[in-house]
Amino acid sequence: MNNGLDAPYPTLTRLTQLSFRLSRAIMCLAVLPAIACLAASVAMAQGPAPVTNLQSADHPWDGGDNADLTWEVSADDATLVESYFIYKAMMQKGPIPADLLTESERKYALVDVVPAGTTEYTVGSVPGSGYVRLKDLSDEQRALFDPNDLPDKPHKKITVELGYLFKIVAVGSDGSQSVETITAAPYSPTRQWFDAKRMYLLIITIIFGGSVVFFIQHARAGKDLKIRKIGGLAAVDEAVGRATEMGRSCMFIPGILDMNDIQTIAGMTVLSRVAKTAAEYDAKVEVPTCRSLVMTSARETVQAAYLSAGRPDAYNADFIYYVTDEQFGYVAYLQGNMVREKPAACFYMGAFYAESLILAETGNSIGAIQIAGTAMPAQLPFFVAACDYTLIGEEFFAASAYLSGEPEQLGSLKGQDVGKIIVGIGIIVGVTIATLAAWFVDTGFLTTWSEYIKGVILT
Amino acid sequence: MKRTIPLLITAIGGFVLVFAYFSPYTEDWGEKTMIWFDVIAAIAFVLGGGNLLKIHLKKTSDQAEGWGYSVITLLAFGITLLVGLLKIGVNPSPQFPHFAWSGEYRENGSPFWWLYEFAFKPLTATMFSMLAFYIASAAFRAFRAKNLEAILLLGTAFIILLGRTFAGVWLTDWMPEALSGLKIDNLTVYIMKVFVTTGNRAIMIGIALGIASMSLKVLLGVDRSYLGSGQE
Numbered sequence: 001m002n003n004g005l006d007a008p009y010p011t012l013t014r015l016t017q018l019s020f021r022l023s024r025a026i027m028c029l030a031v032l033p034a035i036a037c038l039a040a041s042v043a044m045a046q047g048p049a050p051v052t053n054l055q056s057a058d059h060p061w062d063g064g065d066n067a068d069l070t071w072e073v074s075a076d077d078a079t080l081v082e083s084y085f086i087y088k089a090m091m092q093k094g095p096i097p098a099d100l101l102t103e104s105e106r107k108y109a110l111v112d113v114v115p116a117g118t119t120e121y122t123v124g125s126v127p128g129s130g131y132v133r134l135k136d137l138s139d140e141q142r143a144l145f146d147p148n149d150l151p152d153k154p155h156k157k158i159t160v161e162l163g164y165l166f167k168i169v170a171v172g173s174d175g176s177q178s179v180e181t182i183t184a185a186p187y188s189p190t191r192q193w194f195d196a197k198r199m200y201l202l203i204i205t206i207i208f209g210g211s212v213v214f215f216i217q218h219a220r221a222g223k224d225l226k227i228r229k230i231g232g233l234a235a236v237d238e239a240v241g242r243a244t245e246m247g248r249s250c251m252f253i254p255g256i257l258d259m260n261d262i263q264t265i266a267g268m269t270v271l272s273r274v275a276k277t278a279a280e281y282d283a284k285v286e287v288p289t290c291r292s293l294v295m296t297s298a299r300e301t302v303q304a305a306y307l308s309a310g311r312p313d314a315y316n317a318d319f320i321y322y323v324t325d326e327q328f329g330y331v332a333y334l335q336g337n338m339v340r341e342k343p344a345a346c347f348y349m350g351a352f353y354a355e356s357l358i359l360a361e362t363g364n365s366i367g368a369i370q371i372a373g374t375a376m377p378a379q380l381p382f383f384v385a386a387c388d389y390t391l392i393g394e395e396f397f398a399a400s401a402y403l404s405g406e407p408e409q410l411g412s413l414k415g416q417d418v419g420k421i422i423v424g425i426g427i428i429v430g431v432t433i434a435t436l437a438a439w440f441v442d443t444g445f446l447t448t449w450s451e452y453i454k455g456v457i458l459t
Numbered sequence: 460m461k462r463t464i465p466l467l468i469t470a471i472g473g474f475v476l477v478f479a480y481f482s483p484y485t486e487d488w489g490e491k492t493m494i495w496f497d498v499i500a501a502i503a504f505v506l507g508g509g510n511l512l513k514i515h516l517k518k519t520s521d522q523a524e525g526w527g528y529s530v531i532t533l534l535a536f537g538i539t540l541l542v543g544l545l546k547i548g549v550n551p552s553p554q555f556p557h558f559a560w561s562g563e564y565r566e567n568g569s570p571f572w573w574l575y576e577f578a579f580k581p582l583t584a585t586m587f588s589m590l591a592f593y594i595a596s597a598a599f600r601a602f603r604a605k606n607l608e609a610i611l612l613l614g615t616a617f618i619i620l621l622g623r624t625f626a627g628v629w630l631t632d633w634m635p636e637a638l639s640g641l642k643i644d645n646l647t648v649y650i651m652k653v654f655v656t657t658g659n660r661a662i663m664i665g666i667a668l669g670i671a672s673m674s675l676k677v678l679l680g681v682d683r684s685y686l687g688s689g690q691e
Contacts, residue, residue: 063483191483198481205477208668212675259685260496262670265677268685292507293500297685304686321514322507326579328586340525354590361593364600375666377659385601393662397669400682408681412672419668 047176048076051084051168056187064128064191067164070120074170074178081116082173087166088123092186093132094160095144108167116170126164128189131157163188200457207422212415219411227410232371232389233402236270236347239369240277243344249284250274251343252298253334253359255350255374256327259293262397263375267349268301269400270373274347275305279314287320288337290330295322331355335362348372348387349396352379360386373399430457466680472496473678511536535578542570615650622647 051071059066074081087108091098098106111123134142135154142150151158163186170178219225243250252274254267271287278285285302289295298320306315323333335358338346346363348356348370356372356379363370364386372383373391383390391399394416401409430453437443437450472492479489515529548562549569555561564571602613621627627643634642640649676682 063486191486193482193484195481195483202481205671208671209675212672213679216679216681258500260493262673262677265685266673269682272684289507291500292503292505292510295507295510296503301685304684318514322510324511325504325507326583328583332582332586354587357593357597358586358590361597375669377662377666380662382597385597392665394665394669397666397673400673400676400684404682404684409676412676412681416668416672419671420664423664423668 047178048080048170048172049074050178050181051170052181054166054168054181054183056164056166056183058189059122061192061194061196062189063195064189065124065126067123067126067166067187067189068120069123069166069168069183071168071181073117073119076170076172076178077116080172080176081170081178083113083115083171084118085113085169085171085177086111086121086123087169088126089165089167090162091165092161092163092188093130094158096141096160098165098186100138100141100144111166113171123164123166126162126189128162128191129159130162131159133157161188197456204422208415208419211418212412215411215414215418216408217411218414219407222407225407225410225414227398227402227413230391230395230398230402232373232391232395233270233273233399235369235371235389236273236403237277239345239347239371240274240281240283242369243278244281244283246344248342248344249286250278250345250347251334251338251341251368252285252287252347252349254287254289254294254298255348255352256290256330256355257351258291259297261351263351264291264294266375266397266399267373268297269403270347270349271298272301272305273399273403275302276309279306279309279311282311282314285319286337286341286343288323288330288334289321290323290325290327292322295320327353327355331358334359338362338366338368342366343368346370348374348383349391349399350374352376352383357382357386363387462683462686465686466683470678470680473674508536508540539574542574547571615654618643619647619650 051074054069054071057068057070059068069086074084088111089106089108090101091106093101093105112121114121133155134151137145145158149158165183165186167180167182169180215225240250252271254271255261255264257264259265275285277283287295287298287302289298299317302320303312303315303317306312323330338359339362343363343366346359346368348359349372352359352374353376356374356376360370360372360383370387371389371391372387373396374380374383375393375396377393380390380392384392398413398416401413433446433453434450437446440446472495475485475492476489479485479487479492512533515533518529519526519533542564546564547560547570548564549560549566550562551557551559552561552563563569566572598616602609602616604610604613621630622643627647631642631644639645673682677685
């Protein structure tokens, strides 16, 4: 190639060309990394590649409020991605599609942030069914329902299937975000027949229940079972006897909860004994109740006790009566009654709340002998401070077995001891695992079990 | 028969609730069982109300001692029942504009609201406030230094009571950081967190086992004392 410069200065021209090429090569060398950097920064600005193949599936063995998500990691998982943000949104309510739901209902909420490399996650709190009220539905929404499914009254509930969409966003270390990946269609978790999270409790229940039944059968077979003396229960006869001597009545208060509370039932078993002793001594037992069903049960119990004492004629249903369901109304009545009638013995057996101390102190001020039994831990100190005898927690539940003296009932107490052994072993094993897991942090096995105990069993 | 049917109902109801706890699919069964109980309790309320009326009407007619209180009880019962049943509102509701009192019966100014605000709440608050005096008298009796255990209890109670007040914080505020564990407010937290929690948990475990055992006895029909004699 001759450009007219070569002819007079051939050597110089060649040198010039060489230097030109050299400088162009150097420029290329300098520009290429810059272009690469620019390309990379553009890529960074766009964010990492999104996750792919995001699927939602039912979480096995649960209450129908969890969904399992699986996905394939972003193509930039190893380089740019720092974490994945997981979101959920309700997108279907029975026949109501997403576009007819309110803005707040279908808004995506952040569920969790998981580190790069994660390919699965279980989303909680996504119940597969819920309800809507007729009055809350718009005309457009109402038209989507089968008219036969609609209730006759506006405040009534309609059970509907709830569907959810999930989305994942890959987030880079600089905060850049990938394009959203959303599940294909709304998903609704289903309830299973068994909740695997409660498996450990089922095993304990079977062992504990089995041991109680075993020892009941054992006792029925005629084996001798001993029970330690419970001061509060031994004092029941003494208290009724004292009331008889003084010519005053006994007052029995079965707590303020209804018959569906186990403490009230336990109270009834003590009432049975108190009434029987009173029937034998010809003392008066007054039972003011806070619930109508408790009144009915107490009447049956006292009547049976008088019958078994051989004094059915002495039974008077009017001594067992209903006062009010209101906690402090009931307390006001009892206080007034105590101060006016001055019963010689007061029994507080059942579930109590703030009224425990008011009652026990009033009883104390009138000089009554007082025996209390409850399984409300917060009220126990008050009863201990103000009563002569207190049945603490399990003693209260052991009362029926103790008072009846029936071998099969005593057998249940032996079964309870097996429960205590299980609890003791559980505490020792749990504490050991947690301690070792704290010492040897890197041990996967111990850490997993420690997390399981804390996250599942203790929650 | 009088005992067999209630025992069957108890056993079926109880086991359904236990089963429903472990089986999410049957949660509805458990809820329905509880609704049945509510229905029975609501019916039983008629028994209770009837019993209340019977006792106080008898007392009033006999003019027994304190019969004036029975009159007040009957009046209060009747008025509250009437106000509750009639659902008397303040303004007409949009659905029934021609009925002056058809509005929401719990809104401000309604008779129900009035009874609640000016009768029920003050009376309840009065009863509850009495608790403060009873706590003082019970504490005075419980914290007498009669023996070693009582002295320990008194000392612990003193620290906790003091630690919950400004005086407690102020008294030991001068302590150096190295001895901060001995500051009364920190001692209080420590006692509550370690000793009280430990004792409470021991009691709670006993209670839980007692409840499980007692429930099993009731469900299996081993303990029937709450059912009465069974005689027709």
